[in-house]
Amino acid sequence: MPPPPSPQCPRDVPNAPPPPPSPQCPHDVPTMPPPPSPQCPRDVPKAPPGSWICSVLCQPLVAFGCHRLSGDGATAGLLLASGTAVAALAAAWPRFVAEGHFVPAGHFVTALTAASLLALAALTGSVPGAAAAALVALGDAVAPGAVPWVRVAASAALLGTLREQRRGHRGHR
Helix, strand or coil: CCCCCCCCCCCCCCCCCCCCCCCCCCHHCCCCCCCCCCCCCCCCCCCCCCCCHHHHHHHHHHHHHHHHHCHHHHHHHHHHHHHHHHHHHHHHCCCHCCCCHHHHHHHHHHHHHHHHHHHHHHCCCHHHHHHHHHHHHHHHHHHHHHHHHHHHHHHHHHHHHHHHHHHHHHHHH
């Protein structure tokens, strides 16, 4: 229901240009936004850590390539499945992140990546592979504490390991 006309309100004059707001005009009273509905969540879930794509997707995918090139399809498949499962849960189910399940799952994927790379490096005698495994593990320990360059170094070492595996794979054909 519109407010009753008042002598102080110039908006009640027909064909008048719109005046600037005035405290005497009942049309200029600010309205409060409607209260949120009961279905509207009040708490927005926390986002995963900023470097989760690196530790949960990128590094396991490069390690997947290392294992595939070395002929270890089972470990490669395990890395691929674990990384994509955790990433899919984080992306599709916000409560997975909000309830704190993402961090342990991310640590599991990183530990699996580092351990499998260390085993592969030991079996193949790969020094870059051992360095990559150590940097992946170190990156999981210190990167959340504002030392993200360790994950960059780990990714570079992983790419070096993949290059070494590719060269070794081509030499055995």
